[in-house]
Amino acid sequence: MTTRRGTEERIPLLLGVLASLAIALVAIPLVGLLVRVPWSNLGSLLTSDVVLDALRLSLISSIAAAALSTVLGVPLAWLLARRRFRGRRVVRAAVTLPMVLPPVVGGAALLFALGRRGVVGEPLDAITGIVLPFSLAGVIVANTFVAMPFLVLTVEGALTNSDRGVEAAAASLGASPLRVFWKVTLPAIAPSLRAGMVLAWARALGEFGATVTFAGNLQGRTQTLPLAVFVSLENDRNAALAMSLVMVAVSFAVLLGLRDRWWNNR
Amino acid sequence: MTASAQPRQLDARLRVSRGDFQLEVDLEVSGQQTVVLLGPNGAGKSTVVDALAGVCPIDAGRIVVDGVVVDEPATSTFVPVRQRGLGIVFQQYRLFEQMSVLDNVAFGPSAQGVRRAAARRRAAEVLDLLGATELASRSPRDLSGGQAQRVAIARALAVEPSLLVFDEPLAALDVEVRADLRRALIDVSAGTGALVITHDPTEAFLLADQIVVVEDGRVTQRGDSEAIRMHPATPYVAALTGTNLFRGTAHGGAVTLDGGLTLHAADTHAAGPVVVTIDPVAVALHQAEPNTSARNTWSTEVVAVEALGERVRVVLGEPFEVVADVTPGAVEALDLRAGMTVWASVKATELQVRPATS
């Protein structure tokens, strides 16, 4: 018992130092933010129309993007993990591209494809009258573009590691492939699916570059919190700090509540 | 067996090649028969399971389940496993951990279009049949190995399959659970045809109406338990059944074993290469050199002593490895222990000599 306590208490010096540096790297900028926040008139800053509009749009667009990422990304992850087809490697690389691409490049690419003069956007406008740029739908598309890879990677990893034998058993009992997927595969990877959804949501919440490039910036219609912060930094630093605080608080609360529960219950 | 008018539950000619490995196995299950496919690891048993379960299509031959061709390369026929009418009990149970036991068993009927309530009723019936009603609301995660296997059997049975396929059904279980489950398994497969794939001879002899022995991708012997036990065709089968089997050369009433030792046999007609088998019961043990009519006697060392139900199995070492089955009384009288020296004797009439080509 005493030896066990002893080994548990000892953290190797090197690991301890490096881990402390890692904590410092994340914590110090946050502290810097907190120090500068104008606490005295925080209430009036946070209840301004700009902030409330941005908060509302951020929540709507990030949740919608996480949902859209799930609806489209889970089948894609399944396809990548479970089916061999020509060009699978290329598709896999392409899907994760938005993770490494500067978001503004992604936004520009979206504009060239889905913009009013885009390859797809122009006929879409002509036929259906749907215009994505400068609309909330455009914000959601841009958010999904950058957020979906996080969901696809997480779910694909889970599918690759999950027990195929159980699926074979379900098939032997007469279940169609869709039924196997829905009733057996999906429940088995539920923890990873939830983790992927949280990651996608978090990424969408912080999205700036692709959104401003593709969907523009208009208070109440397309201006999410990151856009509002960016614009305010130019002229109203206090408002920018107050909104930054809101983002940190909302994200931190969600991650604190979900991360341990959803990552560790496998 | 009144199934003569009905198609066989299974009629399979399996030809699969995977690199150097060639599988060539014919299997038939008819009526309410239980056929056991017995073989050592690497013999191709899992290839057979994969072929039947549609995981890997066969390269040649054909698989017919209940009169329906489900896999035949020559006619490009391939029916996915879900339409093959098989109830497969997998080695690792493969239960759905996110569902209750009842829903696991109801899964098959539901998948086949039975309404939820009816599927659950059916599941409850099957669980009852297997004496597992009390497990219905449990999670598969909370089951012991034996319970999980029982649920897996119930799940396979619930789809009313034409044929039950058991992949190593008891291998993963401890001894006590095995005996219990074995009885349930016999009850269950009595209602329908069953194919049991196993490397465990005890299981094979207890369950089988017919045993098919596979070694290195080929069938080396088929027959009922008795025939296989009495006349093992290969050293593998002999070792499994506990029979002593040696190869040697016969010449006028004597057999010179490949190891160099010569034994006397009653059969004076055999000549040339032969297989000699000796029933372990026929090997007698003595404290000193016996004064007996037995024509084969030799001094040897006891390598191991193992209880085997009502008998005791004694493994003897140099000059050649033989097992002897004796009564517990004899063990006590001789004070048999590993490492001690004893005398062994076998009557010439107990040597079964067959030509080696069979």
Add this chain to the structure above:
Amino acid sequence: MCTAQRIVRRTGAVGVVLGVLSALVGCGTDSDSDTLIVFAASSLVDAFAEIGAAFEEQNAGADVMITTGGSSALRAQIIDGAPAAVFASANASTMDAVVEAGDTAAQPEVFARNRLEVVAPAGNAGGVSGLSDLARSDLFVGLCAAGVPCGDLSRDVLGEAGVTPSVDTDEPDARALLSKIVDGELDVGLVYATDAASAVDDVVAFATGVDMTTPYLIAPLDGAADPELAAAFVDFVTGPVGRAVLSDKGFAAP
């Protein structure tokens, strides 16, 4: 176009780092070559490149490094100690902030003016003809965001003309707005005349009809490694060569 704009910004940031590095290296190793780091508002990028080259020709040994960026961002870097010798800003308030922070003792000088123009993409599918078209809800209308110099000027111009714009996007900077107009994503917007001139083949421009301009100010900074060279550069910009180049790029006289 949007990407190009971003890359300009990024090279701006990289340029600061490179400028600092080369300044340090210059101090340490090469005393003959005299490096002059100029921070200039992004709308000046083309004009200052030409002026800088002409200055180097006239001053043997001088090495002009021009770093462009948003006026506010450059202001912040100067106040945080970036080793710039000259600052050229796109409005008065950013220059005021630099003066207040004590980074220059000189009197900033207005060296050019810029005005806004109503700009539509080539082809003018929206049938734009003037400032009043910004009020049309059937068009996609873009402005610079309030708080950045061109955004503030836009609101002053619209207010003066009594036009209430039907805005679809407040772009964070003038170049981003221009690129969305060039691409045809926006039907009309208000951008600097100099920006419109730089994209003359891709846009059609109309006068606002409102006589309002924004001043460009320049001043040598106290942190300059060679104050005389910095002062000489300021004189050069405000002198005849600078005037000619600026006028050529669409800037109005001070």
